[in-house]
Each structure stands twice: as structure tokens, then as C-alpha cells.
Amino acid sequence: MRSLTLIGLVLFSMLAQATVYKWVDKDGKVHYSDEPQPNAQVVELKEKTLNQIALPLPKTDSNNANQAIESIQYQVNITSPAEEETVRDNNGDFDVVATITPELKSQYLMALKLDGNPVGQPQIGGTFKLKNIDRGEHTLVVDALTQNGKVFASSSPRKIFLHQAAKR
Template structure:
């Protein structure tokens, strides 16, 4: 191996001396070579990833309690829901009142019902994805709404 410095002060190495320079022979130490291996291919680096397991959501109506009696003359009351784990940003919840979707699906866990008729009502909540697929449903909760009647004897 030969080494020389050019007129700009740059050091060069070669396996043959360059004419017109004061190249000096350099002795390499044994085992000072560098072994380079080619970069790994995409097939080598690809790991066999298992598909992501779907999240199992748990949803429950926490208020009002099942079989609760609600006394509210204007027919307004709230339904509070608990979800585990926290909903993914693409998911929403839909409230059903007596088997029919009550309002637009939402991300918040508090539903406000307005001017509901007196009597027995069945409530449930579903977690739905952006395509409307149901991922989880709550147990059905039955409530009894009492409203004062203007009709009365007397």
C-alpha cells in the first residue's frame, strides 16, 4: 500500500505508487481489512407481523340504573355511558330508545334525551365504526319515566 500527499495537502492511498510524487510504502497490520456485507434486502428485514388483534370494547349504561324511576315533568333526562378502553378516534356511540336510534352517533359519553313520553323505556348504546358496523353493545336498561298529567279529577 502506498501513501502520498498532493499539492493541496490531501492524503491519497493506492496499491501502486503514483509517478511524480514522493509516495511512501505503508505496511498494513494483519487483519486490518474491513469486511463489508451487502445491505439486507427487504425480504431479510421483513418480519412476519401478526395482524393486529381487534380491540374488545366494553360499554355499559351507568346512569340511570336499570329499573330506575325518573320523575321529570318535562320528559328530559340524561344517559351516561362508560366505555373501556377509550374509543379510537374513528369510533362513535349510538343511543337506542325502545329499539330505535335516538340521535346522531357521538363520541361523548353523555346523551341528553328531550321531551320523552311517560312510561317504560328501554335504553341501549352501541359502539359503531365509520361504516356503521357494531363493535360492542351495552346491556339493555329499562327505565320508567313519570310525568305529571294535567288531566286529573277533581
């Protein structure tokens, strides 16, 4: 039963293809219809008629934004923890907060380095949550990056001390 229905639908769709007629009225307007008119001509349509529209590539302002960012002297400041601050956390967890001046309206990324090694992926925003860091002296640096990953400003190194209670 299903196969008969399918065959019927295929045959019906082949019959549904209408003939297109073209004619010009007394005012000189060209008309098209699927119904024959006096003095109408049959329009033969190509079977593989495709409408192709070529859209222009969107203009990306990222290069202009990156050039504007690089032309201004930005400054990255680590606001927390303070220079030579002692952070006390037995799990080795603490936050690093950094800001950039002057304030940027366009999107940029910030990346944290702990003892010269990148921590995680660059992110939007300057709050970094560090987990399970070993006790001892550490150096923090925060870089500001353009969307394509180029560093345009860095903080000065910030030395901190992480203390953990001795495990017994």
C-alpha cells in the same frame, strides 16, 4: 377610458413575454436567462406547458384502526340512569351517560337506541340528552361504532321508568 386602459394592459402583457436564452459556460454549467448572451440559443417554450404533480393518496389508518378495534373485546356500560331507575321529569327530559372499557384512544362514535329505535345521529362521546320523552317504561341500549358505522360493542339493555305528574 376604462376600455382603453384594459386594451393597454392586454397589449402590455403580450409584450411582457420574454424570450428565454440558454447557454453553457466554460465550466459546463447550463444557464438560462431572459437576456441574450454570447453563444446563447433561444429556448422555445410550449404555450401549454403545465407542471403536473401526482401526489400519492394519503394512507388511511382507519381500516387498521377499525380492525384493531374489532380485535379487542370492548364493553359499553350505561352509567346513568341506573337499572330500573324511576326518572321524574314533567317535560320528559333526562340524560343518558355511557362509557366504554377498555378506554379507546382512537375516535369512535356512540349511538343511543330508545325502545329499539335510534335517537338522533351517532356522536362522539357517551352523553345523550333526551327531550320530550313520553312517560312509561323504556329500554335503553348504547352502541359503540367505528368511523364507518360498524357496531363493535353494545351495552346490555337498561330498563327505566319515566314518571310525569298528571296534567289536569
